[in-house]
Amino acid sequence: MNTETLFAHRTRLMSANAIREILKVVSKPGMISLAGGIPSPDSFPMEIMQELTGKVLHKYGSSAFQYDRTEGFEPLNEALSIYLQKKAIQADSKEVIVTSGSQGGLMALGMVLISRGDRVAVESPTYLGALTALNPFEPEYVQIETDGDGILPESLEAILKAGPVKFVYLNPTFQNPTGRTLTLERRQAVAGILKRTGSLLVEDDPYGDLRYRGTALPPVKTLAPDNVVYVGSLSKVFAPGLRIGYAVAPEPIRRWMVLAKQGIDLHTSTFNQALASEYLFGGYLDKHLPEIIRLYKPKQEAMLVSLSKHFPREYRWSRPEGGMFIWVEGPKGMDMETVYAKAVEKGVAFVPGKFFFTRDGDGNETMRLNYTMSDVPTLDRAVRILGGVIKNFNEGAQS
């Protein structure tokens, strides 16, 4: 076969997700990985899994293994509707669509919304997995200016006024990769801009429940319900391997997402949806979430302390109130890809921040550090090693 002409135009944009490639490298034994975006297996409620599977088999029998509705296993849609009320999101179970991870929701949205060349506005930096889902539909990305408190509303407004934007994509709470959270004031400003300009926001919120300090903020969805598709996931509060995500979208977007999902995977695993509905309805999440927080909070605090101890003074980093990541910014001129290569030699991996920008040349001096996968002493050791590599790099550059 002539493979030159075999592939679709869009494949030129479908490069490997850099992080997934990095994760392959770092799965070597002995490597300390600050690279993943992966929950600790200690956070999974393993002690109830046998009980949950037993409950599902008893309650639903063979129907948990049968083909099911594309929009979701009805008990899970209901459980999610109730769960979302705690975030002040008012969504009838019919307004909730279950997706195969939040990835499946982003894919469906890209499919129904983006024609080639359509502009999509994203944070700088932004979540890489969203780009992987949207790239096949050949959008053009516009970067919204961002500081430690999330996007600048005036930058968003300027972009929306400059020309048509299909949608805005934000991860406003404990953002991947920065850990940053959009302030309440800015959420209100963003909601106002969306309404005034008649624009659509895709609000991705996989980390919102992982709050270690401070007060929960309302999702932007609650401030401009008709202008926001809210995308979430049980991957960080139940188990990522079950691939259960969900979305709440205004009509007719929800209906089109269901049609897209018919083609994407027909429906999400019935059995896993039944497990998730038992998990939510059984009140297990309410008991389990404080345990996850007790697990992660000291890890995050330890990493913040280690950064203060081991990183040069001119470095800055985020101090998120939750989530899974700390974002480190070195001085301009640093090349974190080189640092990455040297750090891996010394047994520590992280993700160079440049991969989270849509514009080439941005973010060379940044890094994303994850703290969920290692214990406190290991985190301190890893940060010390990274600090050493960075100091050597600087001395090398000066000599």
Add this chain to the structure above:
Amino acid sequence: MNTETLFAHRTRLMSANAIREILKVVSKPGMISLAGGIPSPDSFPMEIMQELTGKVLHKYGSSAFQYDRTEGFEPLNEALSIYLQKKAIQADSKEVIVTSGSQGGLMALGMVLISRGDRVAVESPTYLGALTALNPFEPEYVQIETDGDGILPESLEAILKAGPVKFVYLNPTFQNPTGRTLTLERRQAVAGILKRTGSLLVEDDPYGDLRYRGTALPPVKTLAPDNVVYVGSLSKVFAPGLRIGYAVAPEPIRRWMVLAKQGIDLHTSTFNQALASEYLFGGYLDKHLPEIIRLYKPKQEAMLVSLSKHFPREYRWSRPEGGMFIWVEGPKGMDMETVYAKAVEKGVAFVPGKFFFTRDGDGNETMRLNYTMSDVPTLDRAVRILGGVIKNFNEGAQS
């Protein structure tokens, strides 16, 4: 929001899967459905599900609930490699990609292969779910001429010679919707044409294991391995609700499918893949498959007898050696959509065959009947009622 300009161009092609819509109508209590393509829940190995989940929890623990490789849970890739050898398909575990149902495999293929306007050659009639997966990428379909033994190789050759075709899509064994099987001679002819013309075939084979009579035929994949992407599923031999499909594709198509799948759903449920690998490695399928066949064979035979008893003489239907469907062709001029409406009033549903053709106006006189979901007396009653509706329709037309 202005929903006129909100959606992508491609959505005009993404109409609802007609069958999924019909299935919603027929889920009413008391309705006898010959409409589904759904395995009987009696075919699921429910008696071993608790045992399988216990095994997975014991053997893999939390790693069965963690993020995993996009290409598949390694033990399942290995189990599938061995399973495929029984079909004479030689594929190393690295050559197998696990997908979220065969739907997920077709979606990934559409994504990496089809640019807008590319031609894709399909059977007439063809499997509707494949069109649902491919439509978002805006192909143009070309219908290959078909008779009771599957496609006519000379029609395929003429199409491939007439102009570029991205790929050919066939369901050569117990086809959905007709139940037809491509003969060995034609398989060899098709393989020869693919090789001579350097063309790509997507061979969809979800029903191949459900053989009630006759001798197994080699997949086209075994006759032209470099020219065929083989797509399969455990939905008909384990449990559809677990959403486990797979594909064997020549490089570099396999690699691009993995990249597409990173965007589509990151990976298929780890837990469900672990269940499937235990099912295959534990030898359960070998024990279970004869039971499924014992369940379906008498149903199919009963439906064939009922058709002879209750349908007018001028009607013809397929007599498949396996699978889940019988295809009925009435005389030209019959309108099976009207028959459908009247049959539903009398409590029997089926799928009008026109939905399986890519060209408007084709197949108005055809119907797809499924026999897996009802018992023998119910099947006879349903066919009798359908026969009555058809006879009334004919008398109405003559008066």
